[in-house]
Amino acid sequence: MEVVDVDTFLNKSLFYHILTNNLGWPWVETHFILRTYCINCKTNAVYFHDRPWHIVADMNEPEHLIHFLKNPEFWCFKGEYLMYDHYPLDECDFCT
Secondary structure: OOEOOOOOOOEHHHHHHHHHHOOEOOOOOEEEEEOOEOOOOOOEOOOEOOEOOEEEEOOOOHHHHHHHHHOHHHEOOOOOEEOEEEEEHHHOOOOO
């Protein structure tokens, strides 16, 4: 299975590409930490109950990718970029 390059900013197109081409994610457990602003349009990332500070997901499970895609609160309101930085467990500042 081909593994996706996750050393980039995540967007909806990449998530769709992973789903439709059955690409693998390099980490078993991925930690997402809310950014302070969108990397594309610089809109501030507002914390609210539907947009948590920290998310842990197995991105090799299609239902987790679909969950991200179906929930607009995870994405910038003005574009298609994820409002979270992503890390493996050993690099997550929230957990260490």
